[in-house]
Amino acid sequence: MSWYKSGSDTFGFRTAIAVEGTGLVTTLNVTVTIPTDHALFWDNVQSDGDDVRFTEADGSTALVYERTTWDYANRSAVFKITAFNLTSAGDMGNLWMYFGNSTVSSGSTAYGGGTLYNGRIIIAGSGPNDLVIEPGSLQGETTARYQLQKTSSESVFVWVRVPLSTRSTLFNGYFYAEEIHYADVVADDANVTVSTSDLRLFTDQSGFALLRAKISGGTDLDTDTVRITIGTTNSRVTQALVNVTVKDL
Numbered sequence: 001m002s003w004y005k006s007g008s009d010t011f012g013f014r015t016a017i018a019v020e021g022t023g024l025v026t027t028l029n030v031t032v033t034i035p036t037d038h039a040l041f042w043d044n045v046q047s048d049g050d051d052v053r054f055t056e057a058d059g060s061t062a063l064v065y066e067r068t069t070w071d072y073a074n075r076s077a078v079f080k081i082t083a084f085n086l087t088s089a090g091d092m093g094n095l096w097m098y099f100g101n102s103t104v105s106s107g108s109t110a111y112g113g114g115t116l117y118n119g120r121i122i123i124a125g126s127g128p129n130d131l132v133i134e135p136g137s138l139q140g141e142t143t144a145r146y147q148l149q150k151t152s153s154e155s156v157f158v159w160v161r162v163p164l165s166t167r168s169t170l171f172n173g174y175f176y177a178e179e180i181h182y183a184d185v186v187a188d189d190a191n192v193t194v195s196t197s198d199l200r201l202f203t204d205q206s207g208f209a210l211l212r213a214k215i216s217g218g219t220d221l222d223t224d225t226v227r228i229t230i231g232t233t234n235s236r237v238t239q240a241l242v243n244v245t246v247k248d249l
Contacts, residue, residue, distance in 0.1 A: 002060035004053060004098050006107075011053060012100030013044055017119040018200065019084060019093050026086045029111075030095065032119035034077040045099040047072045050106040053098040054081050063095065066111035080111040081119070094200070095119070131158050135230060135238040144225050144241035148215070151248050155216035160228055160240050162209045178234040185213045191224035192244050193217040218246035 004011060017032050034041055045051060049070045054063040069078035079097075086093045133146045150156050165177035180201055185194045198214035213228060228240045 002058055004055050004060050004062070004096065006053065006062070006104075009101055009104045011051065011098035011104075013040060014059070014096050014098045015041060015121055016094040016201075017054075017097055017121055019086070019095065019117055019119045028084050028086065028117045029114045030081040030084050030119040031116040032079050032081070032097070032121065034075075034079075035121055036075040038121060041097075041099060042072075042075050045072075046102060046104075048106070049077060051099050051101040051104045052079065053107055054079070055096045055098065056085060057087075057093055057095060059096050062107075064109055064112075065107070067106070067108040068111065080116065082112055097121075131156065131242065133158065133240050133242065134161055135228070135240040142241075144243040146240065146242045147245070148242050149245045149247055150215070150218070152218050152220055152246050153248075155214055158213045158215060158226070158228070158240075158242055160211040160213070160230065162211060162230055162232075162238070164209055164232070165234060178232045178236070180209050180211065181231045181233045183211050183231075184229045186227050186229075187215075187244075188225040188227060189222075191218050191222045192226065192246065194226060215244055218244070220246055220248045222246050 015038070017030070019028060019030050049067055049072065052067065054065045055061055056063060063084060064082040066080045067077070068080055069076060071077070081095065084095050131146065131148050148156065148158065162180065164179065167177050183199065183201065185196070185199060187194050193216050195214040195216065200212040201209065211228070211230060215226060218224065223243055223245045226242045226244055229237065231237045
């Protein structure tokens, strides 16, 4: 995936912003609030926020945006982004926020107006019923290290935090030495359903990437093993195994 560059200006970091579409809309205006605990952002952005930029999902096509709220001391910031494009209506997509350039001038312009959709930066990565795990199982391993219980009518998300290699200095404009190359999620016994259309990848937070898998369905009192395999651009392959038990209360 491309890494954004504006002329000779490069940016050391980026974060994905998840946007959920609705209805028939494929072009969205997005508002995003930067979490106060997004340490990677607050520790590396300019104190006036001038080095923040936004792009389409391709990582390189710049988007028009306005910095509507900025309070560096209290770690408070809100941005409005104009005309982000989804692949299809009602889908979830992600745009990219770049930062980490100590000299670049502001790119903020006035927001043009219109309906705003919420963008979400994933830090902890979970909702109240979700599971956040670390990969580490060896390929071919049969014993799951993680357990998850759900009802047959419930859909839950499993978030896999994948450590990425980083560099101590910039190379070609960024610090990261690898990215996620592919991901495969399979339910061994097909008792539960893994929705490949809901498989999502979010960028690193302090050297991590987050892969989201949606698990739904299943038969009461049955257990299935969900096998998540992840490969990086450095040819590293790791797995996370989750035993999913369906229990209707």
